Amino acid sequence: MNGASALSTPEYAQFILFGAMGDLAWRLIGPALFNLYLDKQLPPRFSLIGVDREISAETLRERWRDGVMQFSRQGTPGDDDWRDFASRLDAHSMDLGDAPQYSALKTRLDSARDKADARVFYLAIPPGLFGAVADGLAGAGLHRGRERTRIVVEKPLGDSLAAFRAIDRSLRAHFEETQIYRMDHFLGKETVQNILAMRFANPIFEPVWNRRYIDHVAITVAESIGVGHRAGYYEHAGALRDMVQNHLLQIMCLVAMEPPVLYDADDIRNKKLDVLRACRRIPADNIRAYAVRGQYADGWIEGVAVPGYRREPGIDPQSNVETYAAVKLLVDNWRWQDVPFYLRTGKRMAAAVSEISIRFRDIPHNAFPANTGLNSQPVRLVIQIQPQEGIILKFMAKEPGSPLRLRPVDMRFSYCEAFKKASPGAYETLLRDLLAGDATLFMRSDQVEAAWSLLMPVLDAWAANPAPDFANYPAGTWGPEAAERLVARDGRAWLTPSPTRRDDRDEGCD
Ligand code: BG6
Numbered sequence: 001m002n003g004a005s006a007l008s009t010p011e012y013a014q015f016i017l018f019g020a021m022g023d024l025a026w027r028l029i030g031p032a033l034f035n036l037y038l039d040k041q042l043p044p045r046f047s048l049i050g051v052d053r054e055i056s057a058e059t060l061r062e063r064w065r066d067g068v069m070q071f072s073r074q075g076t077p078g079d080d081d082w083r084d085f086a087s088r089l090d091a092h093s094m095d096l097g098d099a100p101q102y103s104a105l106k107t108r109l110d111s112a113r114d115k116a117d118a119r120v121f122y123l124a125i126p127p128g129l130f131g132a133v134a135d136g137l138a139g140a141g142l143h144r145g146r147e148r149t150r151i152v153v154e155k156p157l158g159d160s161l162a163a164f165r166a167i168d169r170s171l172r173a174h175f176e177e178t179q180i181y182r183m184d185h186f187l188g189k190e191t192v193q194n195i196l197a198m199r200f201a202n203p204i205f206e207p208v209w210n211r212r213y214i215d216h217v218a219i220t221v222a223e224s225i226g227v228g229h230r231a232g233y234y235e236h237a238g239a240l241r242d243m244v245q246n247h248l249l250q251i252m253c254l255v256a257m258e259p260p261v262l263y264d265a266d267d268i269r270n271k272k273l274d275v276l277r278a279c280r281r282i283p284a285d286n287i288r289a290y291a292v293r294g295q296y297a298d299g300w301i302e303g304v305a306v307p308g309y310r311r312e313p314g315i316d317p318q319s320n321v322e323t324y325a326a327v328k329l330l331v332d333n334w335r336w337q338d339v340p341f342y343l344r345t346g347k348r349m350a351a352a353v354s355e356i357s358i359r360f361r362d363i364p365h366n367a368f369p370a371n372t373g374l375n376s377q378p379v380r381l382v383i384q385i386q387p388q389e390g391i392i393l394k395f396m397a398k399e400p401g402s403p404l405r406l407r408p409v410d411m412r413f414s415y416c417e418a419f420k421k422a423s424p425g426a427y428e429t430l431l432r433d434l435l436a437g438d439a440t441l442f443m444r445s446d447q448v449e450a451a452w453s454l455l456m457p458v459l460d461a462w463a464a465n466p467a468p469d470f471a472n473y474p475a476g477t478w479g480p481e482a483a484e485r486l487v488a489r490d491g492r493a494w495l496t497p498s499p500t501r502r503d504d505r506d507e508g509c510d
Contacts, residue, residue, distance in 0.1 A: 009436050010117035010148075012045035014109060018096060018133055019124035020050025020060055024154065028185075029124060030064040031072040032427035037085045038074055039424075041432050047112070048089050051105070055091040064089065073425050096125065097132050102140035109142070118435055119145065122152040131170030138174035152181040152434060155246055159236060160459065161452040168445050181434055182443040186247040188426030188433075190415065191385040193441070195254040195356075196268070198383070198391065205381075206259065208360070210335045215378075216490075218342045218357045219251055220497055221385075222349035224301050226475070227323065231314030239325040240293070240455060240462070243345040249276065249451045250443070251385075252341055255356060256331055265440040269447060276450035280330040287461040289489070292482045294324030295467070296348040299475030306348065306475045320466040323347045324473060326483040327458070328490075342487055344494070348475035353497040354385035369404065377408035380495070389423060390414040 015033075019025055036042045050060040065086070068077050077085075092108060094101040109119070121137060123130055130153055137143050137151070151171065158164030171180055186192055199205050208214070221243060227234045234242065253272035260267040282290045297308040310317050324346030331341065358381040368374050374396060382392040391413045399405040415423060433441055472480040478494065487493055 009041065009432070010043050012114060012116045013043040013047075013118040013120065013435050014112065014116040015046065015048040015120045015122065015435075016051060016092075016105075016109070017048060017122045017124060018051045018129075020091070021052045021055055021063060022124055024124040025050070026063055026067040027071055028427050029122070029431070030067045032425055032431050034064075034068045034077065034082075034085055035073050035425065035428050036432055037088075038081060039428075041428075043118070043435060046088050049108070050089060050091045051094060051096075052091070053093060053095060055093050057089060057091045060091045061086045061089055073422065073428075096129055096136065099132075099136050099139050102136035102142065106140040106142050116148065118148050118150070118437065120150045120152060120434060124154065127153070127156060127158065127167055130167055134171050134174050143174045143179075146176055146179060147437070149175075150179050150181055150434065150437070151175050152183060154183045156233070156237060156241065157182060157448055158452070159241055161449065161456050164448060164452050168449075172445070177445055178439070180445070181439060182445075182448060183430060184246050184250050184443050185426040185430065187250055187441040187443075188428075188430040189385060190423035190429075191383065191389045192251060192254065193429075194391075195251070195383060200259050211337055211339045213360055214339055215359045215361045216340045216342065216492055217252075217255055218359070218487075218494060219248055219255070219344070219355075220357070220494070221248060221251075221345040221354040222351060222478075222497065223345075223347050224349060224352040224476075226296070226306060226348045227309060227312050227315065229313070231312060235315060235319060235321055238293075238321040238462075239323055239345055239347070240291075240327075240459060244325050244327060244343055245451050245455055246443075246448075248343045248345055249454070251356065252329070252343060253447075255358075256336060256341065258335070263440075265438065265442075268440055269444045273444070273447050273450060274333075275331060276447065276454060278331045278333045278336075279454050280332050282327075282329075282454070282457045284457045284461060287458055290328045290486075291458045291462075292324075292326040292480060292486050293322035293462055293467055294326075294346060294473045294480035294483065295319070295321065295470040296323050296346070296473055296475045297471035299348065299477065301348065301476045308471045308475065309348075310471060320462075320470065322462065322467070322470075324349075324479045324483070326479065326486055327455075328486060329454075340487075340490060340492070342492075342494070344479065344483060346473075346479050350476055350478050351497065352387065355497050356383040356385070357381075357495060357497075358383070359492075359495075368406065372404050373406045376406075378495075382497075388414070389416065 017025060017029065065082060092105060094105060123133055143149060158167050199209065253275045256275045257271040258274065260271050295309050299306060309315055309323050310319050326344035329341045360379040362375060366374055377394060380394045382394065384390045393411040394408060396406045397409040399407045430441055
């Protein structure tokens with residue numbers, strides 16, 4: 001994990017990227033590979049073959065250079081660096097649906113002087129094509145080599161439990177589970193990985209990490225962007241599928257899991273799966289007590305008027321798709337019994353901020369005189385995922401002087417300040433682990449399946465009953481009122497995430 005702890009970068013890797021001219025490759029995969037190259041983290045011998053219907057080495061290099069210019073973490077590439085990196089990129093045109101064409105791909109791959117130590121097939125293509133590519137690869141015998149051959153898929157991994165199972169069957173018909181790498185880019189974020197380091201590399205958190213000391217956990221992934229140009233995808237997804245089924249549930253698993261015995265892929269993923277298995281089923285006849293949906297209306301983001309979801313390009317003016325989802329989950333085990341986990345995510349919210357808020361219980365007895373200000377703020381541990389990266393402990397302290405006054409204060413850890421360098425992008429971490437064969441940060445089939453099963457009652461209920469109140473939150477706010485009620489019914493409230501003040505940003509680490 002993160003640096004392929006136990007496993008090392010192979011000497012020679014062949015990286016076969018299906019969909020090399022597509023958006024994902026241009027925006028994320030190309031820039032991430034280039035950054036790995038700059039950081040000398042690519043295998044010494046790395047060759048990439050970009051596969052697409054019509055592609056040439058020149059067009060691929062040109063497009064990727066453009067992507068790197070726009071999205072690379074390390075800025076505009078130097079000419080020498082780019083030339084050297086680009087010399088590793090080659091192209092192969094083929095029709096992915098035409099099985100016989102995979103033999104030509106095989107001949108091409110096998111014609112390399114030496115046998116690669118790692119061969120990665122990366123499917124940056126719509127999921128509807130996963131089955132055809134898996135069949136084609138297997139038909140040409142390209143699936144062989146349990147240790148060195150890997151296949152990578154990205155979400156959306158289906159839009160329901162049944163659809164996920166069908167996709168998974170088509171992959172597992174030819175590939176072993178250990179060869180299949182399912183991406184969830186949130187798992188590559190430093191701050192998300194640090195949840196385990198914080199919990200299990202320090203003796204002070206684990207003793208209080210349970211129902212005895214923790215009142216509830218709130219996970220917020222708020223975006224200020226709208227649907228953008230992704231209408232085609234989003235109209236079939238919605239916030240619950242797009243974010244909660246994967247990113248938020250994965251974060252929740254890291255917060256709630258039991259300590260692993262060994263820091264390895266299987267042990268960690270087993271412990272995460274246990275969390276999903278322990279989640280109380282959401283009753284189909286009482287969805288409202290557990291889940292809330294919202295859709296943004298016209299509103300304001302940073303002083304600019306923005307249109308509501310139904311007025312965005314490509315969106316059905318009557319769309320029933322949610323752009324906000326909040327879910328309450330209960331984990332039925334000894335550690336977490338009756339401690340709610342509230343998860344919320346939305347587009348066009350008041351701020352772009354992702355954080356986990358661990359709210360501790362109130363003190364059992366107040367020995368201070370009245371009016372000292374005690375309890376004016378609950379004691380919380382806030383794990384900041386983005387844009388700030390850090391941890392804040394919010395607690396009560398005595399104000400200097402007399403009379404005795406108590407005031408909430410913050411104790412802060414910032415990645416930037418502590419390490420004086422920018423975190424690698426999530427894709428960089430995940431691609432490096434993938435090349436090294438470290439699956440810790442990738443999702444296992446049973447996890448994805450458990451996540452779908454947990455949310456299916458909500459998805460089914462929402463599909464069957466169009467929301468009568470959409471659009472129900474103005475752009476630039478914290479979501480629909482019903483989400484406030486969801487937690488208020490338990491006597492709790494969402495706390496506004498720590499502000500992202502411009503002058504508070506981690507300077508020099510961007
Ligand atoms: C993607 C979702 O998985 O994550 C997008 O499909 C979302 O809708 C994105 O905007 C958020 O990721 P990040 O890394 O920008 O927070």
